[in-house]
Structures are given as C-alpha cells and as structure tokens.
Amino acid sequence: MHHQTASWGSYMAQARSTMVEEPLERIERLASESAVVIFSISTCCMCHAMKRLFCGMGVNPMVHELDEDTRGNELERALMRLLGASSVVPVVFIGGKLIGTMDRVMACHINGTLVPLLKDAGALWL
Template sequence: MSAAKVKAQKIIDENAVAVFSKSYCPYCRATKSLLDQLGAKYYAIELDQVDDGVAIQAALMEINGQSSVPNIYIKKEHIGGNSDLQAKKKELPNLLKNAGAL
C-alpha cells in the first residue's frame, strides 16, 4: 500500500469528520462553512498545501472512487462531495452527534 494511501486511511480512521479539501475550492469552502455553522469538530487537510496532496487525492480515488474535492468522511463512512453533504442537511446534526463531532 502506498504511503499516501496509508496516510489518507489514517486520517479517515482517526477523525470523526475528515474533509479532504483544496484551499481555493468554493465547494470545499461551502462544506467547511456548513460544518462550522453546525459547530462540528472536523479535520480538514488542504491537498494543495501539502507535498503529497496529489498522491493523497489519487489514493482517495482508489479507496472510494471519488477523485474530486471536497471528499468527506463522517465516522469512517464516505459521504461524498459538497452536494452530497448539503443534501444531508436535515440528518447532518444526528450524523455528527453519533460520530462524536458535536
């Protein structure tokens, strides 16, 4: 297994909410804004600001079939991207509470 895949999996496993993001991405900002509004504790890694960001993004494609950002996990479950998260707005508080992120 590649170092990037190990790192990505570790981030997913060790954080109640993990957001693989890019600092300039408006969809990523919308995701983090929604989580902030709900008071969620989450871990965000800006793939454009880390040396192995391209490799981590490729590893996420291997792990869950999604190469775009944001790439969101709650309680180790792949949620998808920003539109997927926004579609779950009603159930999000419960998901976050169950994950221990609220």
C-alpha cells in the same frame, strides 16, 4: 547471554514508521483521527463552503489541504479512485466513514441524516 528487551510490537511500530505510507492507508488513518475530516484544496470555493457548513453547525472539522501537502497529489488521485470520480474535493469522512463529496453531504443535510451522523460520531452534542 544477551537478552533483548524490545517487544515485537515496538519493533513493528518502528518498522512501520520508517516505511512510506500508501495513499489509501494514509487517507484511512487521517480520516479516523477526528470525528469529521475534510480533504480540501485551500483555493476551492466548494471546499470553503463545506468548511463553513460544518463550522456553522458548531462542528470543528479536521481539514487536510491537499495543495499544502507534499504528497497531496497522490492523496487526491487515491480519493478519485475511491470515489470513482474525476473531481473529488471536498471529500468528507464522518466517524471514519466516507460520506462523499459536496453533493452527498448536502443531500444528507437536506434529508435530515447529517445531524444524526454527526451526533453518532461525537461531533455534535445537541
């Protein structure tokens, strides 16, 4: 009698790795991989400003350049649906939670809620 040694969990992990990830699932996974995640386009001046804001605060965000991703257009369309907007980059996630676009992040920065969000996510230790 043959005994199978692979567990159901390892089988499912293999099955998932061979399936193509849906754009929203991929966004969720990428957004949870770092304390601060920015979906960006490398030539966008607002994206550059957002990256500089976080770096200037001592935060090292994980940046996903949509124009350098083979499925970047799909991710951008999914972000548009998620935000209900036609123009979305840069899009910021802190602690795996959607914060929003440039205007929302700047509002948080101005009203003093950005630093506590970053501290809670483990992106700042001050």
